[in-house]
Amino acid sequence: MKARVHVMLKDGVLDPQGEAVRHxxxxxxxxxxxxxxxxxxxxxxxxxxxxxxxxxEVAQMCDKLLANTVIEKYTVEIV
Known part of the structure; x- marks a missing residue:
């Protein structure tokens, strides 16, 4: 089985990479x-x-390693 995790900065957190791409x-x-x-x-x-x-289990992985939950949010998709 596969899992796909999408990690994004939370709303309101400055995204310098995104701003560079927009520019x-x-x-x-x-x-x-x-x-x-x-x-x-x-x-x-x-x-x-x-x-x-x-x-x-994947949510636990995200909380412990894959996402910085202070500034990032994530979604888990099991495919």
Whole structure:
């Protein structure tokens, strides 16, 4: 089973990488972009066979390592 974790900065947290991308897009002629938030996607191959247990385990991974929960939020998708 696979898990996909989407990690993004929380609303209100400054995103300098997103702002750099927005600025670069403007220089490339894409003037309609008013904001960019950049995040990361982490894919995990799991040995688990129970979807609910896998979701709980991946959430624990996020809380302990994969996301900085002070400034980041995450979603877990079991696929």
């Amino acid at each position: 670069a897009l403007g220089h490339l002629g894409f003037s309609g972009v008013e904001g960019v938030r950049q995040g990361k996607v982490i894919e995990l191959d799991l040995a688990a066979t129970d979807k609910a247990a896998a979701e709980v």
